[in-house]
Amino acid sequence: LQMNRSSISTADNMQWTGNPFEHFVSIAPKDRLKYAFMSIVLAPIRIALAGIMFGMAYMAAIITLFTLDTSFEHPLNGWRQMSKDIVAQLVIMSHFMMGFHRVKVKGRRALPTEAPILVIAPHSSFFDTLPFCCIGAPSVVGKKSLMKIPFFGKLLSLTKPILVDRNEKGSRSSAAHELKQRANLVFNGAKNNGMQWPQIAIFPEGTCTNRSQLISFKPGAFMTQLPVQPVCLRWPNKYDFISWTWEGTAPLKLFWLSVCQLQTNLEIEFLPVYVPNEAEKGDANLYARNVRAVMARCLQIPTDDYYVEDARFLTLHGKGKLEEFFDLLNRLNLSLSLDEDLHSLIAVWNYLRHSEFSAKHFAVTYNEFQSYLHFPKDQISLRRVFNIMDWMFSTTVECLSEVDFVKIVRLPYELSVAEARQLYQKRKRFFSSQERISSSDDDFQKPMIVERKKFSSFNFPPIFLRRRCIEVY
Secondary structure, eight states: OOGGGGGGGOOBBOOOOOOTTTTTTOOOHHHHHHHHHHHHHHHHHHHHHHHHHHHHHHHHHHHHTTTTTTTTOOOOTTTHHHHHHHHHHHHHHHHHTTTOEEEEEESSOOOTTTSSSSEEEEOOGGGHHHHHTTTTEEEEEEEEGGSSTTTTTHHHHHHOOOOETTTTTTTHHHHHHHHHHHHHHHHHTOOOOOOTOEEEEEEESSSOSSSBBOOOSSGGGGGTOOOOEEEEEOOOOOOSSEEEEEOSSSSHHHHHHHHHSSEEEEEEEOOBBBBHHHHHHHHHHHHHHHHHHHHHHTTTBOOOOOOOOGGHHHHHSEEEOHHHHHHHHHHEEEHHOOOHHHHHHHHHHEEESHHHHHHHSSSHHHHHHHHHTTOOOOOOOHHHHHHHOOOOOOOOOHHHHHHHHHHHOOOTOOOOOHHHTTTTOOOOOOOOGGGGGGGOOHHHHOOOOOOGGGGGGGGGOOOHHHHHHOOOO
16 A cells, blocks of 8 residues: 555646635525524534533543543553543544534555554644544644643543644754654554554644645654655535634634534545655655645645745734734844845845846746846745745736845845744834835935835735735745
């Protein structure tokens, strides 16, 4: 049960299909009366029955975890393992009570010694608990904050999870080390106290999306250099009440509407085990992209290079988005510590400003953008700058915006993506539109406060302020 590489193209199907972090549900007028009727007749009964099942699962979880070491250093054994299976079945039954009547499973789940890690996508909402329990509730990699959620934290503890604290500096590296160590134990069939560690399940996207595309996979699961089994999730229903995103229809409303549906369908498809080649073993990001491409092809959806960190910039959920945009520009400008960096940027700006390029072209693609700046095509910082300017997600940028941006912000070519994300601070500075006509070094270095009403000088229509912010690559 292994992936046939001869039939796989590793190139991602990259195309823009909308913001993956927003989801708005619109119900047809003829169906509104039906859902209103179900809200009175069906939903209360379903929620009551599901609550009973969840309560039983919660009590069973408390009993199972009683006097148990919470360090997650040993797998469950004996009656505790049996109790965990009972809890998983109770969670499945609770979903059944809420209308999740049909779960279709395709393919064969690999043995732990064939694929120690299950890569599951797309991740859409709390309801992903159902497919998670349907595949046996394996160990999971997740945020440490999930443990603080009432009820859910207890259930999560039963899986002996690997937790990541996103606010702690060394947490990611320690979690990656633990993941690699445990995955090797699973792969080699090693036992602890007579019990074998279960497979590890990972939602590599790291956040919920609207399932219109697969965003970038985090490389953690692929740094193990071990085979993985991709698991694709589909929710083939008339209305998508499953996707809980950063912006859009409220999760509580989606939950209620999902309970009002007569039936909610789920499909789980186990793909063949993906065994990394030598190139992928040496490059976790390449490994992740190739697995994502396989899953996207199975799901028949495109891919895009968004990360979980981009969600707060692309939606109205985060506070002070515009302020953060100003701060990014300001910090990158203030990081001009070396004279040669400053003069290099000024030279690039002057070249663009006085070239026929800015006079003849209305908008340029990334390849054209790169060719005029003479940067390598795979330069991460250049792609990040391009994406920031491509606020309409059209895969092109207007030349005037490009020239202005090169003037305003130094290309952070010595910064990693992670470092660039840490450059948001409190100060808000921007170059005025009046400076556009000047090319002197003094004008280039002189920052000034810009009011929001002057933001249009950057050639961004007012909708920018109302609907979206930037994409930071």
